[in-house]
Amino acid sequence: MxxxxxxxxxxxxxxxxxxxxxxxxxxxxxxxxxxxxxxxxxxxxxxxxxxxxxxxxxxxxxxxxxxxxxxxxxxxxxxxxxxLSLKPLGGNEVNILQQRLSVGNTEQGLITSVSDMLSGITRLAGVVTTPRREVTAWQHVEFLPLSDQRVLTVLVLNDQQVQNKVFTTDKAYSAAELQQAANYLNQTFSGKSFQQVREQLLREMHDAKTRMDQMMLAAMEMAGKVCDEDKPGEDYVLAGQSNLIGNAGLSDMDKLRELFEAFNAKRDILHILDLSHRAEGVQIFIGEESGYRPLDECSVVTSPYQVDGQVAGVLGVIGPTRMAYERVIPIVDITAKLLGAALNPRN
Structure with missing residues (x-):
């Protein structure tokens, strides 16, 4: 500029x-x-x-x-x-935010609570990326059979982060077969980083047909689906999109439709949030500063949050350019600090 x-x-x-x-x-x-x-x-x-x-x-x-x-x-x-003259939050307001954050006792619960809280307080859209750590460890996996050859995966990472994913298999498996596959994968991969899991999958699948029976092969294929489709730390939780409908600063329905399509696609929104991940403190993208056309009439106010002294993710608010910056900026700033504190291991 x-x-x-x-x-x-x-x-x-x-x-x-x-x-x-x-x-x-x-x-x-x-x-x-x-x-x-x-x-x-x-x-x-x-x-x-x-x-x-x-x-x-x-x-x-x-x-x-x-x-x-x-x-x-x-x-x-x-x-x-x-x-701009910022309006810092009062002590009572900070206490209320802390109390609301204590509701989520799991990592995913906290992320969801913060997203809902940001949208509720600002009456805009609240967004929080899931924590990204240098090492994301595979702890435990469970496979549950659904209809039409679909399988529900319950994957536990880093002792506390739980991710669910549904994928379709090439054939139908019984609950006992899925349990056998999960047992094999947990024995093979528990405690290893996702990078190590991917590398071992590539090695073992290379000559799988000569060394593995059909159940082991199926287990490895399902593990491959988990690694391909679940990318820890590459997602976000969004709440309050409906707050943007009818907002006087976002009245063009075509542009709103573009924005909602961008929310669904996620990739470009994640790119913008990733810029904040690499920066310090509150970042503000106003209109076309984001470089992303669906956000030309929006402002994005973000702040990174830390876990174990390292930036783990980003949270923020998305709304029209004529948002109340003096109020939104302190809310985003303090919420990032509170989320980081809530996610850090408790003594």
Missing amino acids: AKTEPLNERAQHLLRVLIGRYIEDGKPVGSRTLSREARLDLSPATIRNVMADLEDLGLVISPHTSAGRVPTVKGYRFFVDTL
Whole structure:
């Protein structure tokens, strides 16, 4: 983004008032409204001149349907970086967040609780990536038969993370056969990292037909499906998408449809979250800054959370560009700290 020329205090104040007003009601802000709310002894002509200067700098635009002005992505960025006064959460609010986090006693329960909590507090969409660790260890697997040759996999990782996956097999297996397969895999792979499991699978499947009976071969094939289809740390939990429907800042149904399709596809959203995973502190992507077209009218506010002193994942909020940044940013920041504390091993 091009560097914005320095603004004098009067121009900064008027821009702050304009953006604050626009975030509040979503309507273009005219000179008369600015004159009243800025509480400066300025003539309407002076305010119009300042607005023209801000428009020349690309910080505001005047929609063709209105004489008022609205902030641009560049204007929001200047506002967030320079003019924003954050509203820290009070002690009681932090205590409430801590209490709500204590509801989830498993890793997945905590991730789901945080996603729901972020969407509930901000009335936007809350997103939390599942923890990513340098070593993801296979602890235990169970296979349960379903109808139509489908099998439910219950996989335990790192002693506490539980993942479920349904896949289809080439033939129908009885519960006893699936139990035998699970026993074999648990004896073979328990305690090994996913990387070690994948490497051993490749080695053993290479000459499986000459060394394995049919049950062992089936077990290895099912293990391959688990490793191929379950990628620990490469997923997220999203809550509150419905909050974005009817939001005054996201009223274009075609763009909303694109956004919801992006949520379902996950790949590009995960890429954006991965950028935050590698950064420090709160990150804010405004509009097209994300580089992803479905988010052109959205802002994404994220923060990484840590487990055992290492960044394990990212959480955040997705909403319209005219979100209440002064409120959302502290919520995302403190929630990341609380989630990290809740996920760290308890003494």
